Amino acid sequence: xxxxxxxxxxxxxxxxxxxxxxxxxxxxxxxxxxxxxxxxxxxxxxxxxxxxxxxxxxxxxxxxxxxxxxxxxxxxxxxxxxxxxxxxxxxxxxxxxxxxxxxxxxxxxxxxxxxxxxxx
Amino acid sequence: xxxxxxxxxxxxxxxxxxxxxxxxxxxxxxxxxxxxxxxxxxxxxxxxxxxxxxxxxxxxxxxxxxxxxxxxxxxxxxxxxxxxxxxxxxxxxxxxxxxxxxxxxxxxx
Numbered sequence: 001x002x003x004x005x006x007x008x009x010x011x012x013x014x015x016x017x018x019x020x021x022x023x024x025x026x027x028x029x030x031x032x033x034x035x036x037x038x039x040x041x042x043x044x045x046x047x048x049x050x051x052x053x054x055x056x057x058x059x060x061x062x063x064x065x066x067x068x069x070x071x072x073x074x075x076x077x078x079x080x081x082x083x084x085x086x087x088x089x090x091x092x093x094x095x096x097x098x099x100x101x102x103x104x105x106x107x108x109x110x111x112x113x114x115x116x117x118x119x120x
Numbered sequence: 121x122x123x124x125x126x127x128x129x130x131x132x133x134x135x136x137x138x139x140x141x142x143x144x145x146x147x148x149x150x151x152x153x154x155x156x157x158x159x160x161x162x163x164x165x166x167x168x169x170x171x172x173x174x175x176x177x178x179x180x181x182x183x184x185x186x187x188x189x190x191x192x193x194x195x196x197x198x199x200x201x202x203x204x205x206x207x208x209x210x211x212x213x214x215x216x217x218x219x220x221x222x223x224x225x226x227x228x229x
Contacts, residue, residue, distance in 0.1 A: 006163075034217060043209065043221040044164075093163055095217065107151055109217055113163035 002028045004096045006112025013084055013119055021079045021115045023094030029074035030096035034109070035067075038091040050077055084119040091116050122147050122212055126220035134228050139197040141223045143210035148191045150212040155184050155195050157206040158222070164209070168195070200227045 003026040013019050023033060032051050036044040048064075050056040050071035058064045066088075068080040077096075081088055093114040097107060123146040133139060143153075152171045156164040168184040170177040170193070176185040183196040193210055207224045211217040 036219075044219040046216060046218060049216055091161075107213060108166070108169050109154065109211070109213070110166070111156070111164040116161070 002026075002096075002098070002108075002110045004030075004094065004110045004112045006094050006115055008115055009113060010116040011118070013117070015085055015119055016083055018080055018082045019084055019117060021081075021092055021094070021117075023077045023079070023096065023112050025075045025096040025098075025110070028096075028098050030077070030098060031074065032097045033071055033077040034095040034097070035069060035077075035079050036093045036095065038093065038114075044093060047079075081117065084117070086119045089117055089119045122214050122216075122218040124210065124212060124218050124220035126208075126210060126223050128223055129221065130224045130226075132226040132228065133200060135200060135202060137200050137227075139200050139225070141195040141197070141208050141210075141225075143193040143195070143212075143220055145191045145193075145210075145212040145218075147212075147214055148188050150188060150214050153184075153186055153193050153210060153212045154217070155182075155193075156209045156211065158209060159206050167208075197225075200225075202227045202229050 005024045007022045035047045038044045047062045048056045048058045050069050056069035071077040094112045095109045097109045125144045127142045154169050155167045168177050170184050170186045181198040186193045205227050207222040209222045
């Protein structure tokens with residue numbers, strides 16, 4: 001299957017600082033990328049959907065000013081956690097999809113290996 | 121927003137048993153549905169992708185069925201092994217992917 005690379009795999013930062021997480025599709029162009037967070041022993045919660053070249057669409061309850069998403073190219077999306085606090089500590093996972101439904105081609109989603117963020 | 125429910129939440133079985141994991145979703149207008157496994161502290165591994173036009177999909181000991189009209193999918197695991205121990209997640213694709221809470225499977229040697 002296609003490969004999605006997420007970096008870093010783990011990061012520890014001080015409270016109040018910002019952290020950037022990168023998500024790259026290595027062997028395909030991703031028109032859409034999804035960002036999820038996962039708290040311990042819970043399932044993945046969709047945070048936002050980003051389409052290349054346009055603003056991200058955030059799920060209800062997700063602060064767009066705190067979780068900045070940029071999808072500047074067809075192979076790269078970034079999530080920046082701004083002014084991080086301990087409650088932002090979580091496992092963040094990105095996903096990439098080559099085509100939107102109805103455009104032809106595969107709509108399968110491929111996932112990165114996740115980034116464990118710890119804010120101290 | 122899709123509501124995705126997975127039953128059972130947890131399952132502990134001896135090695136060799138055939139298993140059934142259930143997934144239901146509220147909006148049947150899906151494009152496809154994926155099943156994943158997640159090992160503790162790790163990312164997701166895609167197991168099966170079943171298109172909305174398909175009734176089932178098979179990969180090795182895994183078989184996924186889909187009843188789109190009733191909003192249900194089932195993952196069958198044949199002859200379970202300890203290495204199958206993980207959390208299994210279903211994700212119906214409704215332009216976005218929403219996840220169920222997962223079934224945590226423990227296969228005992």
